[in-house]
Amino acid sequence: MAIKDENVDFFKLVHAVVALIPKGRVTNYGAIAKYLGAAKSSRMVGWAMNASHKSGEYIPAHRVVNRNGLLTGKAHFENPDKMQILLENEGVKVKDGQIIDFVKHFWDPMVELVI
DNA sequence: AATGTGACATACC
DNA sequence: TGGTATGCCACAT
Numbered sequence: 001m002a003i004k005d006e007n008v009d010f011f012k013l014v015h016a017v018v019a020l021i022p023k024g025r026v027t028n029y030g031a032i033a034k035y036l037g038a039a040k041s042s043r044m045v046g047w048a049m050n051a052s053h054k055s056g057e058y059i060p061a062h063r064v065v066n067r068n069g070l071l072t073g074k075a076h077f078e079n080p081d082k083m084q085i086l087l088e089n090e091g092v093k094v095k096d097g098q099i100i101d102f103v104k105h106f107w108d109p110m111v112e113l114v115i
Numbered sequence: 116a117a118t119g120t121g122a123c124a125t126a127c128c
Numbered sequence: 129t130g131g132t133a134t135g136c137c138a139c140a141t
Contacts, residue, residue, distance in 0.1 A: 077122095
């Protein structure tokens with residue numbers, strides 16, 4: 001216990017960024033990865049999301065989609081439809097698993113968050 | 116230690 | 129215009 005409390009895992013960073021995503025906004029894996037300084041680790045972001053389930057905190061993974069604005073991770077939710085519903089509930093229009101006007105709703109941590 | 120994996124991204128055909 | 133292939137890096141076994 002308390003041996004590696006301050007251990008900064010990549011997951012933790014990803015969780016932190018995802019948790020900072022404003023309501024009604026969405027982002028993609030690459031942007032988060034880039035913000036963390038690992039632009040080529042976009043896959044790790046998705047991996048972190050997978051671990052977010054085990055994480056005690058709530059991670060709005062539904063606000064994270066792929067570069068195409070497609071809800072690729074919906075299958076990993078408890079209910080695949082829930083991801084779309086959550087987004088629509090926040091004002092993000094989703095059609096057939098894809099975000100409409102993804103660019104409008106896009107939230108770039110590099111821009112919104114001070115580096 | 117080495118191999119496998121993955122909720123992506125990019126390039127090529 | 130869409131499928132295939134490869135890169136990429138951290139975590140799991």
